[in-house]
Amino acid sequence: MRCHSIKHLLPLFLDGQLNERKALKLKVHLDGCPSCSQELNLLKEAWDLLGKWEPVHPSPNFKANFWQRVAQEETSLERQPVFILPRLKPQLVPVFATLLVIFIISISLVNFLSVSHIQHMAILTKDEDIQMLKELDLAEDFEIIQNITILEDFDIINSIELS
Amino acid sequence: MDFMLDEDVQLMLKFKTGDNSSFEAILEKYHSPLINFFYRFVGDKIEAEDLAQEAFLRIYRYRHNYKPKAKLSTWIYCIAKNIALNELRRRATHRAASLEETIDAEDSEIKIQFADTTQNLPSQELEKKELENIIKKAIDSLPIHQKTAIILRRFDGFSYEEIGKIMKCSIFSVKSLLNRAKENLKEKLKPYVKDN
Numbered sequence: 001m002r003c004h005s006i007k008h009l010l011p012l013f014l015d016g017q018l019n020e021r022k023a024l025k026l027k028v029h030l031d032g033c034p035s036c037s038q039e040l041n042l043l044k045e046a047w048d049l050l051g052k053w054e055p056v057h058p059s060p061n062f063k064a065n066f067w068q069r070v071a072q073e074e075t076s077l078e079r080q081p082v083f084i085l086p087r088l089k090p091q092l093v094p095v096f097a098t099l100l101v102i103f104i105i106s107i108s109l110v111n112f113l114s115v116s117h118i119q120h121m122a123i124l125t126k127d128e129d130i131q132m133l134k135e136l137d138l139a140e141d142f143e144i145i146q147n148i149t150i151l152e153d154f155d156i157i158n159s160i161e162l163s
Numbered sequence: 164m165d166f167m168l169d170e171d172v173q174l175m176l177k178f179k180t181g182d183n184s185s186f187e188a189i190l191e192k193y194h195s196p197l198i199n200f201f202y203r204f205v206g207d208k209i210e211a212e213d214l215a216q217e218a219f220l221r222i223y224r225y226r227h228n229y230k231p232k233a234k235l236s237t238w239i240y241c242i243a244k245n246i247a248l249n250e251l252r253r254r255a256t257h258r259a260a261s262l263e264e265t266i267d268a269e270d271s272e273i274k275i276q277f278a279d280t281t282q283n284l285p286s287q288e289l290e291k292k293e294l295e296n297i298i299k300k301a302i303d304s305l306p307i308h309q310k311t312a313i314i315l316r317r318f319d320g321f322s323y324e325e326i327g328k329i330m331k332c333s334i335f336s337v338k339s340l341l342n343r344a345k346e347n348l349k350e351k352l353k354p355y356v357k358d359n
Contacts (some may be wrong), residue, residue, distance in 0.1 A: 011345040012338060016317075045356040046349040050317050052291075053298045055199045056208045062194060066216050070223060133250065 003029075006036050014043055173233035175184050179226050186226075188220060188233070197243055203314045204247040214250060218243045233328055240319070242330045244311060251307060294355070301351040309344035316341055325328065 006029050012018050013026050030037050059065075166172055171189065178185040197218055201211035221242050284292060302310060311330060312341070315321045321329065325338045330337070349356075 008342070011342045015336065015341070042353060042356060043349050046352040047317070048347065049352055049356060050296075050302075050313075050348070053203075053302075053318075054316075055195075055296050056202050058195050058198050058213070059208075059212060062198070062212055062216075063190060064222055065212075066190065066194075066219055069216055069220060073220070073224075100184055138326075 003033060003036055006030075006033070007039055009045055010036070010040050014040065014047065166231060166234045169231075169234045172231045172233075175226070175229055175235050177233065179229055185291075187222065189239075191298070193236075193239055194219070197239070200243055200314065200319060201238070201247060203302065203318055204251065206303070206312070214246055215243075218246050231325055236321075237325055237328045240315065240321070241331075244315075244329055248307060248311070297352070300326070301348055304351065305344055305347055309340050309347065312337060312340040313344040313348070 006026060009018060009026055013023060018026065030040065039063065164326065174185040174188050178189065194215060197215040198208075198211050201214040201218075202208060205211055205214065218239070222239060232238075266301070305313065308330065312326055315326045315329060316323075323334050323341075326337045327334050332340075
């Protein structure tokens with residue numbers, strides 16, 4: 001094994017993570033290599049030095065404070081008003097609001113378009129009505145003509161009676 | 164399914180069914196390790212206790228969602244790790260914003276004042292505090308995942324496999340993270356190692 005690959009394995013060796021075969025090869029190398037041995041010592045001492053950072057002792061009221069927080073949370077949950085809608089995650093609120101605005105705009109747009117269509121139809125219907133009225137006039141004229149014929153017949157009958 | 168034999172898993176399952184005394188036992192067992200876990204991240208006891216309370220609140224709140232898939236400690240530390248990483252990210256964002264504010268207020272003599280905790284301490288105590296600060300700074304300078312891996316391994320004594328489960332990565336990644344972390348720490352602590 002070369003020094004470069006040995007140095008790569010040193011942290012694992014130090015942590016007991018090498019298999020027996022590799023560990024043995026490494027030990028043989030270390031016996032004859034002062035540079036790698038020094039590297040291993042430095043790693044070991046740095047690792048040991050971390051242990052000088054002593055742990056802290058929890059405050060005596062830590063657990064009491066925790067139960068107080070639990071009680072506060074449970075009280076605030078009880079006081080919360082009941083919503084018909086399921087509770088939304090805070091990050092989903094803007095998405096929900098945007099969807100709501102899009103929905104309202106869509107409904108308004110559909111309504112607006114349908115009103116415009118009705119108005120347009122109304123305009124069209126007026127034209128048709130006018131057309132129909134014109135046609136009705138013609139019908140009346142036809143009836144008058146027919147009536148005139150009847151009148152003529154009546155005149156003829158009258159004139160026969162007179163004669 | 165070895166983890167089903169884990170005493171803590173059984174406690175959590177009992178708590179899930181409404182046995183609050185089981186949670187008391189979990190709180191008793193884990194409160195000190197969790198406070199210290201956060202302390203290694205943030206370097207302040209009061210803040211560490213606050214973060215530990217948040218972790219226990221989450222365990223308490225999400226008890227109904229708990230499904231045993233590993234040892235209870237793995238689940239608890241996974242929650243704690245997420246809280247710690249969020250806190251570090253929040254601090255990084257806050258620090259960036261503060262720096263911008265400092266640049267904006269260039270003329271208004273805003274200076275950050277750090278409390279000198281080493282004042283009035285006996286010389287031995289002073290040396291100890293100084294050494295702790297050096298170690299804190301060395302760990303703090305590590306990239307976030309190397310820092311997490313080294314804390315879980317060095318201070319909480321988790322195995323590589325457990326660290327993989329907590330950090331949601333492979334054992335190979337854990338080995339690589341720890342190797343780089345140890346190399347970095349060795350370089351940073353080299354001057355102090357020689358002194359010792």
